[in-house]
Amino acid sequence: MKRKGAFPKKVIVLIGSLLAAGIVLAQDIKATAYVESTHVNTKVGTILSFENHSGWEYGGFFHKTSNAIFPEEIKEDELKESNFTGFFVAMPLIREEGASMKINLRTGLANGEHLKVIPSLTCEAPLTKNLLLMAGISSRKWNPTFIYGISFKI
Numbered sequence: 034m035k036r037k038g039a040f041p042k043k044v045i046v047l048i049g050s051l052l053a054a055g056i057v058l059a060q061d062i063k064a065t066a067y068v069e070s071t072h073v074n075t076k077v078g079t080i081l082s083f084e085n086h087s088g089w090e091y092g093g094f095f096h097k098t099s100n101a102i103f104p105e106e107i108k109e110d111e112l113k114e115s116n117f118t119g120f121f122v123a124m125p126l127i128r129e130e131g132a133s134m135k136i137n138l139r140t141g142l143a144n145g146e147h148l149k150v151i152p153s154l155t156c157e158a159p160l161t162k163n164l165l166l167m168a169g170i171s172s173r174k175w176n177p178t179f180i181y182g183i184s185f186k187i
Contacts, residue, residue, distance in 0.1 A: 041145075044118055047093045048081050060085050063092070067182030068099075071173050075099045080121050084186075088125030094118070094139055117143045123155070131159040137169070153180060162186075 052062060060083040069076045078096020097116040119141010127134040133156070140150045155169030165184040170177055 041118065044093065044095060051081060051083060051092050062187040063090065063184055064187060065167065065182050065184040067096075067167065067180055069096065069171065069178055069180045071178045072176040073173075076117075078117075082121055082123070088123075088128050088133060088135070090121070090123035090135070092121045094121045094141070115144055117141060117149065118145075119149075133157050137171075153178075155180060157184065 063080075063082050063084050065080040065082070067078055067080065069078065075098070076096045077099045078094055080092055080094040082090040082092025084090045095116070095118045117139075119139060121137065121139050123135040123137045125133050125135050135155050135157070137153045137155055138150065139153070140148070143149050151171060151173065153169050153171035155167055157165045157167045159165050163186040165186070167180070167182045167184055169180040171180055172178065
């Protein structure tokens with residue numbers, strides 16, 4: 034019997050594999066915490082990825098609705114995507130003096146059942162050598178969403 038709320042073992046294996054691949058391939062390991070404001074509610078999440086020297090990123094992500102943080106936002110549509118876990122890839126479009134603009138693609142399972150693919154366009158600006166601010170736009174059901182977050186290169 035599956036425990037409700039248990040962290041999936043597949044996600045742990047995925048994150049461990051990504052960390053190992055990043056170390057072996059001498060890539061930068063990047064941890065990102067982000068907030069995504071959608072037309073339904075606000076979601077909070079994390080991305081763990083490795084970034085090669087040309088700016089491409091590969092990794093995994095996990096996000097969920099922010100009921101605990103913003104309880105006033107609970108809506109009827111909320112149950113359609115209470116958590117979303119999967120694969121993340123980012124392709125650089127522009128890179129100048131540490132700042133970059135990237136096309137991101139998140140694909141995975143929503144609520145462990147429905148396959149979703151979510152494209153986005155993000156910009157990153159460095160605060161320090163290892164700390165970056167991120168902001169971007171995405172689309173959910175043809176409605177715009179806004180993404181903002183902070184990244185740390187390990």
